[in-house]
Amino acid sequence: MAKLGVITDGISRDFEHALQVLTDAGLEYAELQYLWDKEVGDLNDDEMAKAKALVDKFGVKVSCVSRHNFAGMLVGATEVGDANHTKHMDGLTRCIDMAQAFDCPLVRIMSFRREMILFGHDGADHWIVSHGAWDKLLKLLEAPVKLAEERGVTLVLETGNNAMVPSGYLGRKLVDDMGSKHLKILWDPGNCLYASEPAFPDGYEALRGDYLGHFHIKDQIVDMPKATVSFCEFGTGQMAPYLEGIAKGLVEDNYQGVTSFESVYRPPGGDFEAGFRASLDLFKRLFG
Secondary structure, X not given: OOEEEEEHHHOOOOHHHHHHHHHHOOOOEEXXXXXXXXXXXXXXHHHHHHHHXXXXXXXXXXXXXXXXXXXXXXXXXXXXXXXXXXXXXXXXXXXXXXXXXXXXXXXXXXXXXXXXXXXXXXXXXHHOXXXXXXXXXXXXXXHHHHHHHHHOOEEEEEOOOOOOOOOHHHHHHHHHHHOOOOEEXXXXXXXXXXXXXXXXXXXXXXXXXXXXXXXXXXXXXXXXXXXXXXXXXXXOOOOHHHHHHHHHHHXXXXXXXXXXXXXXXXXXXXXXXXXXXXXXXXXXXXXO
């Protein structure tokens, strides 16, 4: 049976209200990113206890603890053990504590800030490749992965629109290069549009074979030459041609993870909850 959920702050940062809306919508899984005025990993003990009490009250399961760990950091300007890396390691540790308290197996990490050209051939390797950036990424991720192995959780690294891993293809390569069963990919095929990777079959095929740990879905219109993106009602943007193929593939491959709706569309004159409600029926029909 499909496991459907939503990132709760895409409905509201009022956590209780978000849980009420998602349960009324027939969803079972809450992905935690921002609760009230804080990002997960910044909640104090009392706030974590309050959040846990609400999860228990509504009878939902937590699919992923999704702080923006290691987001936006330049690999060339970051060293293992420096102040910024240590700050993000501390945040990750706190997220793992929260995940285990909520009986959640997954914690999200990001892949630093994007270098556009990592590999090249036939002269490009001389002129325009960011030499060493990929190997530095692997080194910077060693400590997070080791921590996950020690704590018995799985890190899911999101394919990000401004990240070192912006595609399913590079996600697979990263998992292979890191070589740990405690690292999988959080696939957000909408973000992969920024890397010009078609979600299906290209992105999906890249992550077949136990690489896919968690799944975000949304819709948008991306205009890379104009550096512009517009979110839109689910099924009306550039993801629309791929949705049925992805949904069918997940069923055929017996995907056991959660499909988490990322409610980022705000209709004119409305709020994010209105965007969630406008997209809900198609989301449930395709992936439920």
